[in-house]
Amino acid sequence: MSDTKSIPQNTLVVVADGHGATLFRTHGVKDALTITEERKLTPHSLASEGPSGSRPEEQSPRQTDEATFAKQLATELFTLKQANKFEHMVLAADPQTLGQLRSALHKTVEASIALTLDKELTNHSAGDIAQIIRNAA
Template structure:
């Protein structure tokens, strides 16, 4: 994780069921202050489906989480195309992070300044900022 998070960087905190989009409003790169911009939740899971082959013994919940991982990767690409961020930090539980990373477009990967394999979706913006500052 970068100790100096760029001003205006997008911090995405996700798990298999939601993603919280936070913006670093800190005035310089050493002062992290996160403000929630929006939340993403799975949409049309039954019609969409996950990317790639899935194990036969996968539970419906695991399939839904994989589908949301694909939707999150697509949303990050669409935001990058609209120039909604220059720097990105992706924070997710290890399973979600492992599902999303291979699906990220190269322009999204190029903007990524850090990742953290941790489930922080139940933390406040202030708590997340403190964890990222460590």
Template sequence: MSMIPDDAMVVVADGESARVFRNIGRQGVLTLRQDETVTFKSLLDDGPSGHAPPEQTEKQTDEATFAKQLSHHLNRGALTNAFTDLVLIADPQTLGQMRPQLHKETVKRIYAEHAKTLTNESLHDIEKALR
């Protein structure tokens, strides 16, 4: 992978949670610091975007709802200039559910995108996967 910019936001997500990091390294050195963890919020009052197929399980609905909530969280960050560069890492299902929800300003800031499941990996292993 190419060099991740200084101060880039790195989001590592799956269908249930996301870990948000900053690259605090300088001059091409990747050093991640975890800033927050994002989890489900009020799923009863929210739902996935679009029409859910009738055979979709409750877990799948919750994961789609979380993908929508995470996308909106990232959109707010992009629109308030909370980050300039975004590295988005999520399992393929979550990534696919997020893409249509991302604002054009968020999409412009995506430096790299990877369909991988790394949410439960250690900080060291996440950094290693990004090198």
């Protein structure tokens, strides 16, 4: 028996990139873990909102939009956490988005992360994502 930690039942799974995020919920544990989609989040009001913090002058408009969405996603996750919508979270994002998200996440959200996947998974099926989580946990 390996000493891997198990992802708890009902864990929030966030699969994100700079253009959107999909929220899933886990069912079952260990080898029986599956996920179902709860909802999609898309960027909104990017031009009027802007990213948090200072941005390099050489940053492209697309990179600025991605940073703004990371901030929006971090805010949404904090809102869900405050409403007790999740206790544990799996966070999967490409390296760029993951870095932007980490700097924007509230400490209570960050403390909920049970597993981080430094991978682009937005075009994967729920079954594939569940398998990747099972293999990583």
